[in-house]
Amino acid sequence: MNSGMAFAPIVLAANSGTKAASKELSIGIDGYFQYELFGQKLYFTNTHISILIVMLILVIFAVVANQVIKRADPNKAPGAFLNFVELLVESVDKLTISTMGEKHGPKFCNYIGTLFAFIFLANTSGLLGLRPPTADYGVTLSLALITFVMIHYNGFKYQKIGHITGLFKPLVLSPINIIGELATPISLSLRLFGNVMSGTLMMTLLYGLLYKPITLFWPGFLHVYFDVFSGAIQSYVFCMLTMVFVSGNFEEE
Template sequence: MNGPKIMFHIGGIGISETITTTWLIMLVLITFAYVGTRKLEKVPGKLQNFVELLVDAFYGMVEQTMGKHNLGYTPYIGTLFLLFMLANLVGLLGLRAPTADLNTTLAMALVTFVLVQAQGLRTKGVGGYFKGYLEPLPALLPLNLIGELANPVSLSFRLFGNIAGGMVITSLLYGFLAWVSTGLVGLPIPIFQVGIPAVLSIYFDLFTGVLQAFIFTMLTMVFVAMAE
């Protein structure tokens, strides 16, 4: 599987498929947020009902996982889930998923890492925060530090590995079916590429895409809540 291609340049800086697709997803989310909240009514229509249902679901998820006192994280958590869900699902449209680029998943995992440290400092204070690395024994300081630094690594590689792995498997399947069609059977066109890969695309792009977005979001909430 090749890496993301450079689509165009801005001031001599190459803009890759990852960045371009991410910008498109951001535009979709911003437009959805604007249209969905532009004209709120006491008697909501279908779009407003959907938006309110979505917002209530995110607030309920944050309250259940992180507690009522952490409801302020809901806008970020909701945005994170929607961003990753769309980033994982764009493969259905023939675009390269931004989450198949380790730069994307690592960057968002580092944001989670910063949130975790900030939450620990805010709730425990500076003394309590650093004391936590010495528990239960001061000799475990190196292990505690390694464990803390391992979180963003595992977060980023889990999402990246699942999405990139799906792309690799699908690409190999397309190549194999093309060989079967033209090389083995001798057909003039790779007809076996039609239909068969769609089943795998539904699994890897749809089911796995939504699931991995939920897992990343849920782990972010758990890590932040555990930092208190």
């Protein structure tokens, strides 16, 4: 009886500690205010805020780059910022054309460059104290569905009805072919979501469990992997798979 009474405060203390920690740690999607649209109740969440900030950064960068390019003197050596912009553009163009071919690649350079910039900045937005938008499955699924539409649009454009009949060759493997096509957006979205969400979860738990003074310097090097390195790799993988899947439907040269 005494041991049971002694055990009860320990359980209560553990539960209260868990509740306190759960209040401090936020690894989910938090809604800030609710509004109604077409009879549906919707929420403005931290994902929306992060997306707006990421888009604002991209727009500001694009406007500044445009002005720098317009004012550049062709008779003078370009500055550091202009060299950086040229390096980005040339790298994206080279990667896209080498993957999708010289005939079709140039048409997709702008989209792939924009896609890479958005995903990379979204993945690394944790460095700004934001919850990465790509840690929300709704965002990654939307990006994967855009790729899915592009795949089949180009399939019908270049292969016509053969894009459908090809799924039934050979007939015995047609169920596997159909499931494989339908699984494309799911695998794309889950791969990006899982990697970003796992990094966000680990960093959130780490900051919540450590003493505040220690969090000012010790976990910083982990951001290099979870935000910068992993974010760049996942951006590259998503864009590369998009190019490979879409270019697989072009007509053969």
